[in-house]
Amino acid sequence: MSVITIDHVTKQFGDTVVLREFTDEFKEGEFITLLGPSGCGKTTMLRMIAGFEKPSSGEIRIDGDLVSSRDVLVPPEERGIGMVFQSYAVWPHMNVFDNVAYPLKIRKRPKEEIREKVERILEIVHLSRFAQRMPSELSGGQQQRVALGRALVAEPRVLLLDEPLSNLDAVLRERMRFEIKEIQKKLGINVVYVTHDQSEAMTMSDRVFVINSGIIQQVDSPVNIYRKPKNQFVADFVGKVNFLKGTSADGRIRLEGIEDILPYDGDVTGKVDVAIRPENLRIIGGEAHLHGKIVSEFFMGDVNDCRVQIGEKELRVISDASTYGKFGREETIGLEISDFLVFPDNGEDFDEILT
Amino acid sequence: MMKKFTFDIKWILIAGIIGFLLVFQVFPLVYLLFRAFFATGHFSLESFARIYSYALNWTCLKNTLFTALLSMVFGVLIAFPLAWLVGRTNLHGRRIFRTLFVMTYMVPPYVGAMAWLRLLNPSVGTLNVFLQKIFGLAGMPFNIYTTGGLVWVLTTFYYPYAFITISRAMEKMDPSLEEASRISGASPLKTLFTVTIPLMLPSIAAAGLLVFVAAASCYGIPSIIGAPGKIYTVTTRIVDYVYVGSQQGLTDATVLAVFLMLLAMVILYVSNFVIGKKDYITVSGKSVRPAVVDLGRWNLPITILVGAFAFIVVILPFATVFMTSFTVNMGKSLFAAGNMTTKYWGIIFSRKSIIKSFRNSVFSALWAATLGMIVCVIMAYLLKRTNVKGKAVPDFLITVGSGTPSVVIALALIMTMSGRFGINIYNTMAILVVAYMIKYMLMGMRTVVSAISQISPSLEEAAQISGAGWLRRMKDVVLPLTAPSVVAGWFLIFMPCFYELTMSNLLYSDNTKTLGVELYLYQTYHSQQTASALAAAILILVAVLNILMNRLTKGKFSI
Numbered sequence: 060m061s062v063i064t065i066d067h068v069t070k071q072f073g074d075t076v077v078l079r080e081f082t083d084e085f086k087e088g089e090f091i092t093l094l095g096p097s098g099c100g101k102t103t104m105l106r107m108i109a110g111f112e113k114p115s116s117g118e119i120r121i122d123g124d125l126v127s128s129r130d131v132l133v134p135p136e137e138r139g140i141g142m143v144f145q146s147y148a149v150w151p152h153m154n155v156f157d158n159v160a161y162p163l164k165i166r167k168r169p170k171e172e173i174r175e176k177v178e179r180i181l182e183i184v185h186l187s188r189f190a191q192r193m194p195s196e197l198s199g200g201q202q203q204r205v206a207l208g209r210a211l212v213a214e215p216r217v218l219l220l221d222e223p224l225s226n227l228d229a230v231l232r233e234r235m236r237f238e239i240k241e242i243q244k245k246l247g248i249n250v251v252y253v254t255h256d257q258s259e260a261m262t263m264s265d266r267v268f269v270i271n272s273g274i275i276q277q278v279d280s281p282v283n284i285y286r287k288p289k290n291q292f293v294a295d296f297v298g299k300v301n302f303l304k305g306t307s308a309d310g311r312i313r314l315e316g317i318e319d320i321l322p323y324d325g326d327v328t329g330k331v332d333v334a335i336r337p338e339n340l341r342i343i344g345g346e347a348h349l350h351g352k353i354v355s356e357f358f359m360g361d362v363n364d365c366r367v368q369i370g371e372k373e374l375r376v377i378s379d380a381s382t383y384g385k386f387g388r389e390e391t392i393g394l395e396i397s398d399f400l401v402f403p404d405n406g407e408d409f410d411e412i413l414t
Numbered sequence: 415m416m417k418k419f420t421f422d423i424k425w426i427l428i429a430g431i432i433g434f435l436l437v438f439q440v441f442p443l444v445y446l447l448f449r450a451f452f453a454t455g456h457f458s459l460e461s462f463a464r465i466y467s468y469a470l471n472w473t474c475l476k477n478t479l480f481t482a483l484l485s486m487v488f489g490v491l492i493a494f495p496l497a498w499l500v501g502r503t504n505l506h507g508r509r510i511f512r513t514l515f516v517m518t519y520m521v522p523p524y525v526g527a528m529a530w531l532r533l534l535n536p537s538v539g540t541l542n543v544f545l546q547k548i549f550g551l552a553g554m555p556f557n558i559y560t561t562g563g564l565v566w567v568l569t570t571f572y573y574p575y576a577f578i579t580i581s582r583a584m585e586k587m588d589p590s591l592e593e594a595s596r597i598s599g600a601s602p603l604k605t606l607f608t609v610t611i612p613l614m615l616p617s618i619a620a621a622g623l624l625v626f627v628a629a630a631s632c633y634g635i636p637s638i639i640g641a642p643g644k645i646y647t648v649t650t651r652i653v654d655y656v657y658v659g660s661q662q663g664l665t666d667a668t669v670l671a672v673f674l675m676l677l678a679m680v681i682l683y684v685s686n687f688v689i690g691k692k693d694y695i696t697v698s699g700k701s702v703r704p705a706v707v708d709l710g711r712w713n714l715p716i717t718i719l720v721g722a723f724a725f726i727v728v729i730l731p732f733a734t735v736f737m738t739s740f741t742v743n744m745g746k747s748l749f750a751a752g753n754m755t756t757k758y759w760g761i762i763f764s765r766k767s768i769i770k771s772f773r774n775s776v777f778s779a780l781w782a783a784t785l786g787m788i789v790c791v792i793m794a795y796l797l798k799r800t801n802v803k804g805k806a807v808p809d810f811l812i813t814v815g816s817g818t819p820s821v822v823i824a825l826a827l828i829m830t831m832s833g834r835f836g837i838n839i840y841n842t843m844a845i846l847v848v849a850y851m852i853k854y855m856l857m858g859m860r861t862v863v864s865a866i867s868q869i870s871p872s873l874e875e876a877a878q879i880s881g882a883g884w885l886r887r888m889k890d891v892v893l894p895l896t897a898p899s900v901v902a903g904w905f906l907i908f909m910p911c912f913y914e915l916t917m918s919n920l921l922y923s924d925n926t927k928t929l930g931v932e933l934y935l936y937q938t939y940h941s942q943q944t945a946s947a948l949a950a951a952i953l954i955l956v957a958v959l960n961i962l963m964n965r966l967t968k969g970k971f972s973i
Contacts, residue, residue: 109597135596136604142597148590152612161608162598209598219597 060087061122061216061249063108068117068127070103070273077103078273081117085251090243092252092260095270096296101253104270105219108251109142110135121216136165141210142219145226147202149194155181155205156190162213176212183242184208200231211242217249224259236262257297261285269293291402294334301340301374303333304404312401317370319349323401330404337377339398342367342386347393349374358383367394423884424800427792428808434789435811437837438848442826443675443818449665449829450672465669471651475673477640478648481561482630485568489625490618492569492723493576498606499720501584503707506717512581514728519574520956521732522913522930524634525949526571528937529731531639532738534558540734559643567639568629570727575628576621583617584610602707623685627678631819633916638937648674649821649916656825656920664829671822682817732953739947758947768932768948775929778843779911782850783858786907787900789851790858795892798866809859816856820916823849828920841923849921850911857910858903865899866892898967905963913952 063085070078078100085091093101106112107127108119119127126133141162149158156177163173181187184204194202203223210218220239224232240263243250254260260267261281269276269284269292277289288294291302305314305321307328312321314333321333342353342365349369356365363383367374376394386392451457465471499505500512518526533541536557545555557563591613595605611618633649640650648670655667709716742753762768793812796805815823827849832840839845873891893900915930922931929952937945 109593111593111596134601135593136599136601138597139599140597142594144590144594146588146590148588148594150591150594150609150613161595161600165599165604206594209594213599 060247062087063217063249063251064118064120064123065104065108066118066120068104068107068114068119070100070107070112071115076273078107078270081275083268083275083278085249088247088249090240090250090252090263090265092254092264092267093270094254094257094260094267094297096255099270100273101255101268101270102221105221105251105253108217109140109219110138139213139215140217140219141213141215143203143206143210143221143223145222147199147206147223147226149197149202149205149209151194153194154190155186155192155194155197158194158205159208159212161209166213177208180208180212183211183245184238200227200235203227203235207239207242211246211248214246215248217251218243220250220252222254223252224254225256232259239263260297267297269296271296288334288400291332291334291405294400294402299337299375300334301337301372303335303372303374305331305333307331307401314370316372317349319369321348321396321399325401327401327403332402332404334400334402335374335396336398337364337375338362339396340367340374340376340378341395341397342376342378342382343393343395344386345393347395349394349396350391351394352391353386353388356383367392369394424796428796428805431789431793431808432811435808435815438827438831439811439815439823439852441835442830443822445830446668446675446822446826447672449668465666470646471670474646474648474651474670477561477564477645478630478674481565481568481636481647482626484565485572485629486622486626488565488569489573489576489629490622492573493580493621494614494618496720496723497577497580497584498610499716501581503709504713505709505720506713507721511720511724514724515574515577517574518571518728519578520909520960521571521953522634522915522949523571523632524638524915524930524934524937525735525953526731527567527635527638528738528942528945528949529734530558530563530567530570532734532942533730534563541730557643558639559645561645563643564636564639564645564647567635568632570731571635572625572628572632575624576618579621579624580614580617583614587613620685623681627681627817627819631674631678631821633821633919634934637934641938649819652821652825653920656828664825667825668829671819671825674819675822678817678819678822679814682814686813735946735953736950738943739950741943758941758943759951761944762947762951767927768929771927771929771932774843774926775912778846778850778926778928779908779914781843781847782854782911783904783908785847786851786855787858787862787904790855790862790903791893791896791900794859794862794866795888798863799871812855812859815852816854818852820849820853820914821920823852824917824920840921841926843926845921846918846926846928849917850907850914853914853917854907854910857906858900861899861903861906862896865896869895901966902963905959909956909959913956 065081065083065085068078068081069076077098081104093104095101103112107114110127110133113132114127114129116129118125121138124133125131126138150161153161159180160173160177163176168176177190178187181190184207186201186204186208189197189201194205197205203226207223223239224235227235236259239250239252243263250263252259252263264281266278267281267284268278271292277284277293279287284293284297288297294300295302303314303317305312307323307325310322310324312323312331312333314321340349342363351367351369351374354366354368354373356363358380361380363378363380365376365378367376374394451459466475496511496515500508500515505511531539533539534556535542536554536559539554539556539558542554542556545551546553549555558567587610592605592609595609596602600608631649633653636645636647636650637653639645640647646654652667652670652674655663655670657663739758740754740756742755742757789808790812793805793808797809827845828840831837831845831848839848869892873895913930914928915934918928918931919934922928929948933945933948933952936942936948
């Protein structure tokens with residue numbers, strides 16, 4: 060268990076700033092996820108914690124010891140960190156046992172201890188039967204677990220995971236999520252997890268860092284990230300969302316190009332973006348918050364996934380399955396809003412990004 | 415109906431190319447074997463017994479194996495650290511060093527021999543004299559006319575083969591394999607020995623074998639350095655036997671050639687099918703900057719060391735050739751009074767025979783490169799994109815042809831293409847073109863194959879669904895997309911053919927003398943300065959061609 064302190068860390072390659080002023084403290088045993096689209100700087104942050112990249116400015120400390128700054132760079136091998144790479148990086152010239160034993164051999168542990176520890180780890184990652192196999196004889200999921208075992212075997216202070224599940228198929232991915240979380244709880248180890256998959260971030264993390272273009276957008280628990288996104292980007296990147304432009308005044312929001320008026324008792328006034336998640340919209344027959352016509356609908360079994368035309372806008376609505384096929388294309392329907400978010404309009408058109 | 419028709423075209427093309435290779439490559443080589451074992455009409459090892467009863471021939475064999483083996487060992491010992499330093503560390507001036515080391519690859523080996531002859535001649539070698547003066551030695555420190563001298567020149571000219579092979583494998587290696595070792599606690603040095611080198615072993619072995627075969631089948635270097643020092647190798651011995659001209663001489667040459675051919679084939683087999691299978695190197699999908707090892711305070715001393723090596727091995731020989739081409743009296747310094755002249759450059763641009771040789775070289779290389787690329791494009795396409803039966807046969811034959819030592823190819827063509835079997839192209843340019851194609855087509859083939867592998871088949875399927883037939887798809891989709899590689903492949907065949915020496919030396923006639931032969935004759939019999947001027951001109955031309963290739967392929971290919 061460790062504390063990782065990141066103090067005003069900025070990284071640039073040439074003139075391009077890939078990460079700007081990252082500051083936070085990862086607490087003991089915390090599961091941290093760095094979430095963002097590709098190229099946002101999340102992997103760079105991870106590689107700086109590992110010691111593969113040097114910050115352009117700022118400092119990184121592990122348990123109070125300065126490991127990275129502009130002038131100091133403790134090499135990766137002296138940091139006592141475990142890491143799982145996106146490509147797994149399982150060495151093809153060593154069998155499973157040797158791959159996992161490698162960090163212990165480097166630390167010159169006695170043979171007996173190495174055998175014991177490797178066997179225990181192989182049990183944890185469900186690979187005991189495969190100890191003597193070569194990597195080429197393993198499936199992708201098994202190679203991934205070899206990488207995980209190798210990262211854990213030397214009882215590292217911190218475990219870094221760089222999109223470890225992105226090369227796995229959907230079923231395996233979901234199972235590994237829970238396994239990683241289980242292992243983390245069992246060992247009580249710090250984890251820094253990098254992903255662009257919001258559902259991975261949701262299921263495992265204590266805290267999620269949403270990053271875009273090198274800038275941290277929001278740091279919060281998964282629930283808050285979803286329910287109380289700080290800005291349009293977070294709302295859009297985590298979960299699905301419909302954006303409507305409008306003007307907020309006197310406890311009401313007048314929507315652009317739409318006749319309906321929304322009651323609003325929040326404190327954002329002037330030009331605003333209204334963000335409504337599809338599942339917070341419900342189709343009903345008569346009077347409601349919004350009125351429009353169904354453009355298309357898809358029966359998904361548990362829900363009815365449809366597009367509704369409201370004025371000039373088309374909204375995505377995830378309504379309950381019973382509404383499927385209930386209304387004609389020309390029929391005016393009502394949309395009831397159970398929850399929505401209001402952001403000051405920053406001039407960006409988020410509908411463009413959405414589609 | 416349409417389907418049937420396209421299949422027929424493919425089949426005719428394959429048959430045509432296989433036919434060409436059968437007549438001009440397989441038949442001559444098989445005949446060579448036949449001739450060696452069935453000299454008297456029935457199977458006997460008599461020719462072998464006879465030829466290997468000469469002590470001189472044994473010496474040749476020993477010399478060839480010994481020099482090739484040492485060149486291989488030294489070549490790899492030099493190439494691996496250089497490849498690692500240039501590719502994986504923050505060594506100063508890495509790009510310049512890479513260019514310098516790779517450059518030698520495109521230079522005819524005899525140029526190196528000529529330069530080192532001048533530098534380390536035991537009586538007047540420039541470097542020898544220089545070292546003698548500096549250290550006040552009684553005699554000359556080095557003698558190029560020795561086995562050691564031969565190994566030195568072979569090594570300095572063939573280590574780039576290993577450098578290129580190893581560098582390429584290092585670039586392809588997924589850097590996270592090394593990072594995983596670092597994060598596991600291994601230092602950069604420990605990582606090098608436990609992960610990098612074991613992973614690279616197959617590539618290192620392949621690189622070594624490549625150097626071995628190249629050195630063993632080299633003719634240019636031992637003919638220029640070995641002959642005055644009476645150090646004969648299998649290749650020079652074969653050429654001597656051919657020059658004897660008698661049937662007996664030809665049979666003797668054949669037997670030695672068969673030895674060289676079998677040696678090359680065994681090594682080709684080992685490196686392609688034994689080592690090739692063990693290759694671990696995998697291309698990672700993600701493009702990551704390879705981890706750069708910080709040399710720290712060792713950076714400057716190592717840079718100086720590498721710089722000194724580059725100066726001695728690359729810059730010094732080239733500079734020597736250029737300087738020799740301006741020197742009147744080679745016993746004196748170029749800068750001594752009245753010792754500088756442009757006479758020899760005047761000669762190479764005015765003498766009729768040289769101009770004619772230049773024309774011959776250009777035309778034969780032009781034909782070889784153009785015909786070669788037509789074969790390569792068709793074969794590469796069939797290999798990568800179709801399931802036509804026998805599509806791998808030409809690929810295999812082209813690989814074998816390129817792996818066959820030049821001397822052997824030339825000898826086989828002499829024996830079979832001089833009318834005895836109904837084809838007589840001896841003493842014509844055609845026999846040169848055929849020899850060049852067999853030896854150098856592989857370069858074009860590999861370039862085009864890798865280009866086609868990178869084109870998604872869906873691009874072509876889209877044209878097919880739009881109604882384009884096979885030839886049409888080649889013209890509209892495949893060729894435009896592979897154009898840079900086809901251009902590069904053409905140059906890669908053209909350049910070595912243009913300055914080729916070994917095969918030309920055996921196959922030329924008065925009317926088809928090439929530049930390589932001309933240069934060799936001047937170097938050996940007439941004027942080393944004129945030969946140097948020619949060599950310098952060839953170097954400049956190769957450099958220009960390289961720049962041209964780089965421009966034409968928009969920077970995708972060079973050297």
